[in-house]
Amino acid sequence: MFDHTTLIIIITVIVSLLAWQNKALFNRLIFYPPAIANGQWDRFVTHGFIHADSMHLLFNMFTLYFFGRAIEGLYQQFLGGYGFVIFYVLAIIVAMIPSYIKNKNNASYLSLGASGGVSAVLFAFILIRPWETLYLFAIVPIPAILFAVAYVAYSIYADKRGGSNINHMAHLWGGAFGVIATIVLQPQIVPHFFTALLSPSF
Template sequence: MFDHTTLIIIITVIVSLLAWQNKTLFNRLIFYPPAVSKGQWDRFVTHGFIHADSMHLLFNMFTLYFFGRAIEGLYKPFLAGYGFVVFYVLAIIVAMIPSYIKHKNSASYLSLGASGGVSAVLFAFILIAPWDMIYLFAVIPIPAILFAVAYVAYSIYADRRGGSNINHMAHLWGGAFGVVATIALQPQILPYFINALLSPSF
């Protein structure tokens, strides 16, 4: 039996591969504000299961695999054991809401990728272990809290630069959702995080 993190990864990889082979399917799943405004609200979820290319998919699923498995147990007590799945899907939805509000009248705006959900998972992990090492590109060690700062800075820069359908601001909103939702479900995490942050250990 797969854990929920692995199950989400399998579904995301399959849907992304199918969408790359079928342009009609790809266009139906991607986040497109005019279609959403006409009632295709499912795009708030489906866009999180397709990706721009293999590197986009690999980066998101690599991150989700390591950090999702590390924190999945936090959400298991909720919603009959499906708390992590609901947390992940809600993060994808919530992370897209600001972009929808900003671009709902834009016929040229498109967005895709699991970044909102993955960022929520990553930032929830940082609450638990701010000084644990994250290996950038699977090689370069960097403390999780410093990675978070760099991640936010890069997301702001990439959003301003533009040039792709990857929604970099969804990284920030997803991360914010991950922090708020995790503290709301497990309030004791906040004092734990503050104490851990003030007591660096490498």
């Protein structure tokens, strides 16, 4: 029996592979505001299960596997057996709402990838274990809380600069959702966070 994190990864990999082989399927699943305006609201979810290329897919799924399995139990405890799946799918949706509002009349806007959901998982983990060592690019060790600060700052900077195919704001809003949802479900995580923050362990 797979844990739900692994199940999400398997589904995402299969859907991404199928979409790479079938352009019509790829175009049907990608986030495209004019299609959403015509009633295809499912694209708020489906875009999170396709990726631009193998590296995009690998990075998101590697991150999800490492951090999702570490926090999955928390959401199952408060939301039931499929709590983590609910949290993850809601994160994908919420992360794209600001982009949709900004680009709902932009016929050339497209977006895809699980980054909104993955960012939510990552930031929920950071809230719980702020001094855990993360490995940037799987090589450079960095405390989770410092990574979070740098991640937010870079996302804001990159979004304002523009000129990239990466939806940096979806990353940021996904992370914000992960933090807020975790606090709503378990308010005591706030004093835990600050206690842990003031007691670094390396």
